[in-house]
Amino acid sequence: MRTYSLAVDGMGGDKAPKAIVEGVCRACAAGDLQILLTGDEAILETELAHFPKVRKYIEIIHAPQAIPMDAKPKEIFDKYPDSSMIKAAELVSQGLAEALISAGNTGALILASAQTIPRIRGVHRTALAAVYPTSNALERKDIFSLILDVGANIIVDRDHMIHFALMGNAYAQKVTGLERPLVGLLNMGSENNKGGPKYIEVNRILESLPQINFYGNIEGSDLMKGIVDVVVTEGFCGNIAVKTMEGVAEAAMGLGRLAFRKKLIWKLGMMMLSGGIRQVKKISDYQEYGGAPILGLEKLVLKCHGRSTPRAIDNAIKLAVKCTRDDLVSTMKSAINSFEQEFTRPDYDHITGFDT
Amino acid sequence: MRTYSLAVDGMGGDKAPKAIVEGVCRACAAGDLQILLTGDEAILETELAHFPKVRKYIEIIHAPQAIPMDAKPKEIFDKYPDSSMIKAAELVSQGLAEALISAGNTGALILASAQTIPRIRGVHRTALAAVYPTSNALERKDIFSLILDVGANIIVDRDHMIHFALMGNAYAQKVTGLERPLVGLLNMGSENNKGGPKYIEVNRILESLPQINFYGNIEGSDLMKGIVDVVVTEGFCGNIAVKTMEGVAEAAMGLGRLAFRKKLIWKLGMMMLSGGIRQVKKISDYQEYGGAPILGLEKLVLKCHGRSTPRAIDNAIKLAVKCTRDDLVSTMKSAINSFEQEFTRPDYDHITGFDT
Numbered sequence A, B: 001m002r003t004y005s006l007a008v009d010g011m012g013g014d015k016a017p018k019a020i021v022e023g024v025c026r027a028c029a030a031g032d033l034q035i036l037l038t039g040d041e042a043i044l045e046t047e048l049a050h051f052p053k054v055r056k057y058i059e060i061i062h063a064p065q066a067i068p069m070d071a072k073p074k075e076i077f078d079k080y081p082d083s084s085m086i087k088a089a090e091l092v093s094q095g096l097a098e099a100l101i102s103a104g105n106t107g108a109l110i111l112a113s114a115q116t117i118p119r120i121r122g123v124h125r126t127a128l129a130a131v132y133p134t135s136n137a138l139e140r141k142d143i144f145s146l147i148l149d150v151g152a153n154i155i156v157d158r159d160h161m162i163h164f165a166l167m168g169n170a171y172a173q174k175v176t177g178l179e180r181p182l183v184g185l186l187n188m189g190s191e192n193n194k195g196g197p198k199y200i201e202v203n204r205i206l207e208s209l210p211q212i213n214f215y216g217n218i219e220g221s222d223l224m225k226g227i228v229d230v231v232v233t234e235g236f237c238g239n240i241a242v243k244t245m246e247g248v249a250e251a252a253m254g255l256g257r258l259a260f261r262k263k264l265i266w267k268l269g270m271m272m273l274s275g276g277i278r279q280v281k282k283i284s285d286y287q288e289y290g291g292a293p294i295l296g297l298e299k300l301v302l303k304c305h306g307r308s309t310p311r312a313i314d315n316a317i318k319l320a321v322k323c324t325r326d327d328l329v330s331t332m333k334s335a336i337n338s339f340e341q342e343f344t345r346p347d348y349d350h351i352t353g354f355d356t
Helices: A018-028 A041-048 A052-057 A073-079 A084-093 A106-116 A158-176 A197-208 A235-260 A264-283 A310-325 A328-342 B018-028 B041-048 B052-057 B073-079 B084-093 B106-116 B158-176 B197-208 B235-260 B264-283 B310-325 B328-342
Strands: A004-009 A033-039 A058-062 A099-102 A127-133 A144-148 A182-186 A213-218 A230-232 A291-295 A300-304 B004-009 B033-039 B058-062 B099-102 B127-133 B144-148 B182-186 B213-218 B230-232 B291-295 B300-304
Touching: A004 A018, A004 A084, A004 A310, A018 A033, A018 A041, A018 A052, A018 A058, A018 A310, A033 A041, A033 A052, A033 A084, A033 A310, A041 A058, A052 A058, A058 A084, A073 A084, A073 A106, A084 A099, A084 A106, A099 A310, A106 A291, A106 A300, A127 A158, A127 A235, A144 A158, A144 A235, A158 A182, A158 A197, A158 A230, A158 A291, A158 A310, A158 A328, A182 A197, A182 A235, A197 A213, A235 B235, A291 A310, A300 A310, A310 A328, B004 B018, B004 B084, B004 B310, B018 B033, B018 B041, B018 B052, B018 B058, B018 B310, B033 B041, B033 B052, B033 B084, B033 B310, B041 B058, B052 B058, B058 B084, B073 B084, B073 B106, B084 B099, B084 B106, B099 B310, B106 B291, B106 B300, B127 B158, B127 B235, B144 B158, B144 B235, B158 B182, B158 B197, B158 B230, B158 B291, B158 B310, B158 B328, B182 B197, B182 B235, B197 B213, B291 B310, B300 B310, B310 B328
Parallel strands: A004 A033, A004 A099, A033 A058, A099 A300, A144 A230, A182 A213, A182 A230, B004 B033, B004 B099, B033 B058, B099 B300, B144 B230, B182 B213, B182 B230
Antiparallel strands: A127 A144, A127 A291, A291 A300, B127 B144, B127 B291, B291 B300
16 A cells, blocks of 8 residues: 655644644544644644554654744745744655645745745746535536635736646546536636636637637636636636635525524524535535645645634545545646647737736 | 606616516606606507506607617627617716616626716726625615626726725715715735735725725625625626625525425425525515616716616616715715825825736
8 A cells, every 4th residue: 555645734723733633643544644744742742642543654743833824924934934834845845745734824835835845847826726615507426616726826927827727627637537627717707708808818728728628708606606617717806706705605694594583483494494504504514625725836735724623634635645646746747738838829929918 | 846867778678678667667656757768669658558647757769779688888889879778878978867777788888878978087997886785794774885896897007996996985975875984995815915016005095095984905705794885896806706796695595495405394494484585585685776886977877787677677766866866976076086186196106017
């Protein structure tokens, strides 16, 4: 049995280190893991003492500092050079671990990874992808779609967006096992002349690429339907779109509570419905999924939710193992490489000088 | 009693002319209206025959063409010069009507208005605003917030965004009666250094303007909470944000139906809850609100939903009367004027040359 070596930031996240340690130990029950757990040695040792059976799969790598959830990303290398997160990124960059998992500060993780782990050749922008639940219009086994970038960058160039499409496509192939994932471009209209020159170009290039099963433009209202497997967007808008989805779901539940508090008959109705509501809730449960990948680097980095529970960490580790076993990074590299080599650039470069 | 003269596009919208005529006739019951209803004379006359009591308040302005809902906006002046929408815009620009109301093709209406009705002096970009229901975190009488721009433009310059803030502020003052509406800037993070140079500048200027009660940056997850009265954004992202909200609400209802179909006890629960659900639904009912204003022109233009019912049209007409009576356009003009005059431009112009 092959053993997978993963670096886990033991001190990142609202429930660290307790939830992280418990999640790591759950995952280790599978027996094919070597976890390099970074953080304060004494604290981690105490937590690990509760899980003697799997202790042998875990090596503590001492890092006395922890990056606060509200730290300014730019300051981390100056202020927290000995932090659990930077240490974990270094282990990956040194080849001691095959993937990095952290539930810590998102901006810090993007920066720590980008500054420590080399980018895939040809890629100039890493992307933070998010996995979100849909109402599964395509009726696939997997109800999740992938959207990228959701905030590693603000805006990017045309070619960076094509790279996002190629990387997202490779990720969806490997993680959901779809041979030809459907890829959509998030735009302000479905017609292919929408969104201004850059978006018109991106649409046209994606349409022309044989390696992409391009659906065309999709609109905000299509996101939750799940009519595509991969949504390509820029960080600014992607961030707003994903957070809007979260916010509406929360608000809907809040409104429900408000109305339902008012009358006894509604309360009774809610009680009868609780099974159904749990079922609906499960669909929107991010814990099921594990982590959001940072794509574009030579190694996989998974960002877990700040509120990650042991189950979320366990799932993220399983996801990292799957990606490592299926050699996701190599698939991305060859996708980017073949695009950069075969793509007849002059053909598309007649429109230049805009980035908006 | 003062009489308000409004131009109504009789042929715009999925349910035109029937729903439009009925809505107009409902509104006319108030007796203070002179409606210039544009469209095919014979068709409109037949519809109006059902409402003899209010017939005297309505004048048909013959326009033999109707702009299809899927027409390309750029082609309307060539292909549909005698359309009900362009005719209605002309009536307004000629001073024969004080506001324009249409449930037709959105892009066409923005273009028809912008090409026909003069812009407010100093304004270089009109904005399409949308009114959306929130869970009312501010606990105000009005549960709606205003967001602009949602698609009249793709991206705009810094100063255009300030104009959007000033116009949205004036609209919220007049329509919801708030003296100091809270204004937020939609961004990819709440900290004031987020979103790149243009957004940092817009944040700083809004913070400095005494006429704006600036909340600061808000995120996608804040939109539905209703923590501000006016949300400032650019057309591309605003469009995606608003459509995402619509899409999630739809998806949530679909998921609910799915779960609830499965078990008898859930079905019973749903029946008991139907009153509560109606109440929740009412909050997200766009008909209540009337129309989405196109701001920046010398006259008010209201875009009603394509699926507008008679009630929606009735509400839009009431809204137009309110805005006309309270002299919304003058308030906007003086806000823009005072900003353009008093704002010490050199102070802010040290960063130039970017538009992203």
